[in-house]
Amino acid sequence: QKEVEQDPGPLSVPEGAIVSLNCTYSNSAFQYFMWYRQYSRKGPELLMYTYSSGNKEDGRFTAQVDKSSKYISLFIRDSQPSDSATYLCAMTRAGAGSYQLTFGKGTKLSVIP
């Protein structure tokens, strides 16, 4: 079992829909959780990050972490065609070695106008 599991999709939704993306993980040492967005032929860019459990909202994006279930989610409200990209979850532990991120395989999202 990989440390981080993420459904690769592809996921196709109509414009304006609410999108739910998620990852599960097995390493209980993970404390920091991130979501990256990657457009085709580009490097990933950091979208949101959270520490430990809880919710964080930024505009149309909400990140949720449930450490008891080892489950993280990213919600996108009022999805736009420009949101079409691959979304990668990433996580790391606290302290020494925290620079080393463990990524999910990514979910490819298409938002249809």
Add this chain to the structure above:
Amino acid sequence: GAGVSQSPSNKVTEKGKDVELRCDPISGHTALYWYRQSLGQGLEFLIYFQGNSAPDKSGLPSDRFSAERTGGSVSTLTIQRTQQEDSAVYLCASSAPDRGMWGYTFGSGTRLTVV
């Protein structure tokens, strides 16, 4: 420049040849990372530099892979005697001293194809 620059953007090489991939980080970013993104595998950590030293090389898959960084800036990832399984996108990222894991900026990567 404003971002992390990687060259070449695409590289096709014959099996058994050596290749060098270059990364120019953002000026002032002391930390530099190399990751590999293979089809169906996601991003895998290769090596971490702090300044010119590499305190963590644990992700390098074999001794055919090596990397160096000079002047606290440019880094080169070298793959010797390339194999078909080395085909992937090699991504470089850098971060500022006070940003650590939150401040990764990735380049667009080098797409390596071994034929």
